[in-house]
Structure formats: C-alpha cells, structure tokens
Amino acid sequence: MRFRPVFFKDKLKIINDEATLGIITLWSEKDFIIRRLKKAGVDLNHDTSETAVIGNLYGGGFKYLLRNLLFNPHIDTLLVLGNDRSGSFRYLLNFFSRGTEPAESNVTYKSASGQDAKTVRIIGTDYIMDSLVSLDMFTRIPKIVRIEGIEKPGSEASGEAAEFLKNYKSARQIGERVYADIPEVVLETCPSNPRAHTIVEETPSDAWRYLVHRVFRFGNRVSVRKGERIELQNVKVVIENPRFEDESVIRDCGFDPDSFLRYQEEILSAECSDDKPYTYGHRIRAYFGTDCLERVADNLIDGPDDRNCYISTWDNTTDIDGEHRPCLASLFFRKTGNELHLTSTFRTHNTSDAWLENVYGLMAIQDYICRKIGAETGSITIISHSISLDPRYLEKVKPIYDKAARISVIRHDPNGYFLITTHDKDIVVKHCHNSDHISEYRSDRPLKIQQMMYRDCVISDIGHAIYIGRQLERAYQCIRENIPYIQDN
Numbered sequence: 001m002r003f004r005p006v007f008f009k010d011k012l013k014i015i016n017d018e019a020t021l022g023i024i025t026l027w028s029e030k031d032f033i034i035r036r037l038k039k040a041g042v043d044l045n046h047d048t049s050e051t052a053v054i055g056n057l058y059g060g061g062f063k064y065l066l067r068n069l070l071f072n073p074h075i076d077t078l079l080v081l082g083n084d085r086s087g088s089f090r091y092l093l094n095f096f097s098r099g100t101e102p103a104e105s106n107v108t109y110k111s112a113s114g115q116d117a118k119t120v121r122i123i124g125t126d127y128i129m130d131s132l133v134s135l136d137m138f139t140r141i142p143k144i145v146r147i148e149g150i151e152k153p154g155s156e157a158s159g160e161a162a163e164f165l166k167n168y169k170s171a172r173q174i175g176e177r178v179y180a181d182i183p184e185v186v187l188e189t190c191p192s193n194p195r196a197h198t199i200v201e202e203t204p205s206d207a208w209r210y211l212v213h214r215v216f217r218f219g220n221r222v223s224v225r226k227g228e229r230i231e232l233q234n235v236k237v238v239i240e241n242p243r244f245e246d247e248s249v250i251r252d253c254g255f256d257p258d259s260f261l262r263y264q265e266e267i268l269s270a271e272c273s274d275d276k277p278y279t280y281g282h283r284i285r286a287y288f289g290t291d292c293l294e295r296v297a298d299n300l301i302d303g304p305d306d307r308n309c310y311i312s313t314w315d316n317t318t319d320i321d322g323e324h325r326p327c328l329a330s331l332f333f334r335k336t337g338n339e340l341h342l343t344s345t346f347r348t349h350n351t352s353d354a355w356l357e358n359v360y361g362l363m364a365i366q367d368y369i370c371r372k373i374g375a376e377t378g379s380i381t382i383i384s385h386s387i388s389l390d391p392r393y394l395e396k397v398k399p400i401y402d403k404a405a406r407i408s409v410i411r412h413d414p415n416g417y418f419l420i421t422t423h424d425k426d427i428v429v430k431h432c433h434n435s436d437h438i439s440e441y442r443s444d445r446p447l448k449i450q451q452m453m454y455r456d457c458v459i460s461d462i463g464h465a466i467y468i469g470r471q472l473e474r475a476y477q478c479i480r481e482n483i484p485y486i487q488d489n
Contacts, residue, residue, distance in 0.1 A: 001074045001174050003052040007064040007182070012055040015044050019052035020170040021077045022142075024065075026089060028082030028151045028275035030054050036150055040162035050168055059088040060353060060393040062122075063129040066095070067182070070137060073175035077143045077168065081161060083151045083275060085263075086353075087256055091127045092144060098123040099135035107398045109183035117183040119395055126254045128395040133180045140173065151275035185394040187230070192218040194231070200238040200414075204363070205249050207239050208356040212397045213404035215351045215389055222388075229388035242363045242380045254396055255356060263357050264364035268293075277324030280361065283313040284331070293365065296333055297372035300340070309333040314347075328358065329385075333369060339378035342366045349384040352397045358382070413464040415457075420471050420487045427475045429468075431458055444479075446472035 003017040013030050025033045034044060034054065043049045052075060057065060069075055080089055100120035109117035109130060118131040145164060150157035197214050201207040219230035247257040270291065272282035285291045292311045299306045311331040319325040325347070332343040344362050349355055362380050370377050389397065416433035429441040429449055439456070441449045449472055459465045471487055478485035 001072070001177075003072050003075070005053070005068050006071045006179065007067055008055070008061065012053050014053050015051045016046050016049040017052060019050050020074050020172065021051050021079060021165075021168060022069075022075050023051055023054040024057045024078055024080045024082070024092070025054060026057050026080065026082035027085040028056075029277065030056060032275040033081055033150065036158045037161060037165075040158040042162045042165050050165060050170065056082075057088045057092065058353075059086040059091065059127070060390070060396075062088065062091045062095075062127060063133060064182070064392075065092075066133045067180045069142065070133065070178040070180055073140065073177065074173070075142060076140065076171040076173065077145065079161065079164065080144065080146045081150045081157070083273075084148075086259065087125070089146060091122055091125055094124045095122050095135065096138075096141050096144065100129070100131070103128050105395065105399050106402045107395055108186040110186050111181050111183040113181040115181060115183070126251070126256075128399075130183050130395065132183060137178060137180070139175050151273055153274070182392070185391065185398065187216070187391065187394065189219055189221070189230070190217055194218065194220050195233045197232055198236045198238070200240065202239070202241045203245060203249075204239055204242055204356060204359045205245055205253050207237050208253060208359070209400055209404045211235070211237055211355060211387075212351055212389075212400045215387060216394075216397060216401040217405075219389060221391075228391055230391055231386055231388040232384075233386055235384045235387050237382045237384075239359065239380045239382075242359070242366065242377065244360070244363065253356060253400070260357060260360045263361050267361035268364055268368060278326055280313060280326065280328050283326055283328075284311055284365075287313075287315070293368060294372075297369050300333065300335055300369070300373045300375075304335050307334065327354070331362075331365065335373075335375060336378065338376050340366060340370050340373070340375040341378035341381070343381040343383070345383045345385065346387075347385055349387040351387055351389050352393060355382075355384075355387070411461050411463060413459060413461045415460045418458075418468060418471075420468075420475055420485075422475055422479055422485045425479055427472060427479070429453070429472075446476045 003014060005012055013034070023033070038044060044051060080092065101123050103119045103121040105119040105128065107119045111117050111132070115132055119128055120131045121128055147157050147160050147164065149155040150161065197218065199207055199210050199214060201210060214235070215230060215232050219232050222229050222231045250257045250260060266279060267281045269281040270285035272279045285293055296309045296311065299309050309332065312329065313326045314329050327346050327348050328344065329347045330345045334341045342362060342365070346358070359380065359382065366377055366380060416431055416438060419430040419432060421428045425444045426442050427444070427446065427449055431438045431440070441452050443449050450469070453459060459468065475485045
C-alpha cells in the first residue's frame with residue numbers, strides 16, 4: 001500500500017510512499033527538521049527510507065490528519081518532533097488514548113455524503129471537531145513517539161531521533177482504506193461595507209468575541225493562495241483596558257493561559273531559533289541591527305510628545321517576494337498625559353487562533369515600554385488589513401459567535417448623551433458630555449432634528465441612535481396628543 005494523502009497534499013513532504021512511519025514536526029518548519037535529521041545521518045531517500053511523510057501539526061488541521069491516517073492504515077508509527085507552541089501534541093495523544101465526547105455547540109453541518117455530523121471535543125482538551133471521525137474507526141492505533149528539543153541549539157534530540165529511526169521495524173500490517181467525509185459548517189453572511197468595521201471594547205476577550213462575531217457574520221468569501229477564506233479588510237479594534245485577564249476567562253475563549261505567557265516572553269526576545277523563519281521579537285529587537293524597543297523608550301524619555309516612535313517589521317528587500325513574511329507590520333507608540341497608547345497594524349490576521357494571542361503579545365510590548373519610561377498603560381488599537389476565518393476550522397468559533405449574538409449590552413456613547421424635553425410645539429434636544437452642555441437642537445419635527453444630529457455626527461453607537469429615534473417619535477406624539485413627555489431612562 002502506498003501513502004496517498006486525501007487532504008493537504010501540498011502541505012506534506014512525501015519521502016517514501018511505501019514506508020510506514022510518519023513524522024510530525026508540530027510548529028517547527030519541515031525543512032529545518034529534515035536538515036537536522038539528515039545531519040544526524042537519518043535515511044530520507046525516497047527509495048530506502050522508512051519514513052513515508054513529514055508534516056506540521058499546528059492544531060486546527062488535526063481532523064484532517066486523522067482522515068489521512070484512516071485512508072493510510074499502513075502508517076503504524078508517528079514520530080513527533082519540534083516545537084509544540086499550541087499544545088497540538090496533546091490533541092494527538094488524547095484522541096488515541098481517550099477519544100472524544102459530545103460538545104455543546106450550535107454548529108450546523110452540511111455533509112457531502114449526507115451523514116449526520118455533530119460537534120465533539122477531544123477528551124481533556126479544548127479541540128472541537130466533527131463526529132464523522134471517531135476512535136473506534138481505527139482498527140489499529142498508531143504508536144506515538146515524542147522526542148522533544150530538536151529545535152534547540154546543542155540538543156541531542158536529533159541523535160535520539162536518528163537512533164529511534166535506525167532501530168524502527170515496520171509492523172507491515174495493511175488494513176482497508178477508510179474515507180471519512182469532511183462536513184462543511186453552514187454559514188450565512190450578511191451584507192456590509194467589508195472595509196468599514198470598527199470595534200471598541202474594554203477587555204481583550206470581549207474585543208475578540210465581538211471580532212469573531214463581526215467576521216463570522218459579515219465576512220466575504222474570497223479565494224487566496226492558501227484556499228478559501230471568510231474575510232474583512234481594514235478592521236479596527238480598540239481595547240480600552242488591555243490587561244492580563246483571569247485564567248478562567250482565557251480558557252473560556254478556548255486558549256491556554258500558559259501559552260499566552262510563553263508568547264509574551266517570546267515577543268520580547270531578540271532570539272530566533274533555527275526552526276523558525278522569523279519571530280516578531282527578533283524583527284523588532286535585532287533583525288535591523290538595532291533594538292527598536294530600547295530606542296522607542298529612550299525617545300519617549302527625551303521627548304514625551306515624540307511622534308516618531310514607529311517600528312516596522314517589514315523588510316521590503318526580502319518580504320515582498322519571500323515565502324515566510326511577518327503578519328505584524330508596524331507598532332506606533334503615542335504618549336498622552338501619563339498614558340502610553342499603542343497602535344499596531346497587521347498585514348494578515350487569523351481571527352480564530354492568532355488575534356487574541358497577538359493582543360497579549362502587544363500588551364507585553366506596551367507594558368515593557370511603560371515600565372521603562374514610568375508611564376501608565378493606555379489603549380491598544382489593532383488594525384488588520386486582511387482578517388479572516390478559515391471555513392475549514394469554524395467549529396471553535398461558532399460557539400463564540402453564538403454567545404456574542406446573545407449578549408445584550410447598553411454602551412455609553414463616547415460622543416455624549418442627550419436630554420430630551422418639549423417646549424410648546426417644539427422638541428428640544430440638549431447634547432451633553434459629562435456635566436458640560438455642548439449644543440442644542442430644536443424643531444417641531446423629529447426628522448429635522450434627526451438631520452441636524454446626523455450632520456453633526458453627534459452619535460457614534462447604533463444602539464444609542466435607535467434609542468434617540470424612539471424618544472424623538474414619542475416626544476412628537478406627546479406634543480400632538482397634548483400630554484406630558486418624560487424621557488425613558
């Protein structure tokens with residue numbers, strides 16, 4: 001039997017399609033792992049190697065890995081190497097040791113084969129997938145071998161892997177190929193201007209939930225080199241109070257708090273290990289020959305009103321045509337009073353997995369500069385030129401979308417509030433901010449007041465606008481019926 005991938009053939013490095021061992025490199029680059037193994041003397045010749053295939057496992061594609069294994073039952077061993085940034089090794093281990101359990105979700109699937117798919121969770125993890133693949137479908141469980149540290153300089157992991165592969169003996173057991181359909185998550189999008197979405201929230205988790213809701217509901221289906229995406233462009237998210245949240249909040253969003261802490265350490269580090277094409281920390285603190293964070297801190301100390309504290313991670317000489325290009329494009333620091341505000345732009349953004357983690361990285365950068373200059377942390381603004389969801393991995397974010405859609409909140413409009421009264425035949429609307437009286441609108445017709453308020457852009461929140469519209473109409477009816485008008489709270 002020859003190895004034939006059903007999914008992600010272009011992402012896999014097939015070595016010897018008649019072999020029976022697969023190598024998983026987790027987050028480490030496949031080519032880097034291949035170089036390390038060859039240097040250790042591992043046979044990766046397509047005619048003689050015991051290795052059939054080498055591929056990454058970032059996390060989201062785990063359900064596709066399972067389907068490839070079902071279709072290639074002769075793969076009896078999985079050697080897991082590389083950096084486990086997202087905990088995806090645990091998905092592999094727990095699925096084959098504990099299986100799955102039903103997961104509460106309103107996800108609706110459409111299956112090409114007509115099978116009824118439900119959402120399930122790998123027991124002991126937060127990984128959500130469809131139910132069309134289960135542990136009992138595997139007539140033989142592949143042996144899983146984990147060797148850690150191959151991505152670290154000076155590690156002996158390459159030698160350990162080479163020794164294991166040297167002594168590996170194939171079971172040479174061949175079963176029947178099993179094809180498992182991939183059901184599509186049913187998704188209906190609503191019309192909008194895809195380049196005009198702005199979200200303002202207090203906390204990172206709230207901002208992320210509403211961002212997921214916005215992209216899920218209004219994103220346009222587009223085709224890019226990596227496949228189909230649900231995309232919005234130039235989305236602006238403002239987080240007014242960026243603070244590290246309780247672990248329970250982070251876990252409720254489907255993330256591991258420890259991984260966020262590790263990411264914060266990494267984004268402040270100038271080091272870049274050989275298994276990564278780049279890191280943001282290296283781009284910011286070493287790549288261009290200067291530690292930009294230290295330069296920004298010095299500039300803000302010398303000139304608190306400095307508007308030149310701008311860092312770019314993009315290298316035009318290599319990134320325009322490069323294979324691995326940073327998504328984080330720029331950082332802009334602006335001190336107002338004793339608060340330091342940070343604005344960041346991202347070239348592309350993964351809504352479901354990367355965005356919230358990136359925010360926590362930005363919080364670490366902001367906090368680092370604040371401690372250097374003795375300032376308080378202000379807001380963080382993230383502008384994503386292209387932000388998207390991969391329709392193949394919607395199970396994780398559908399419950400987040402459902403939750404955000406059910407939340408009913410009253411937001412305070414930063415543009416101010418309005419006191420509405422009547423005087424003779426006129427409706428009188430006083431525009432106030434805090435205790436200050438800003439302006440007044442007066443007319444005997446609600447439409448006239450609406451037009452004046454629209455002209456002056458005095459309302460920024462749609463819920464506030466709907467409320468004012470109701471009050472104007474009520475005041476107008478009270479005048480017509482000659483009864484007192486009292487504004488609703």
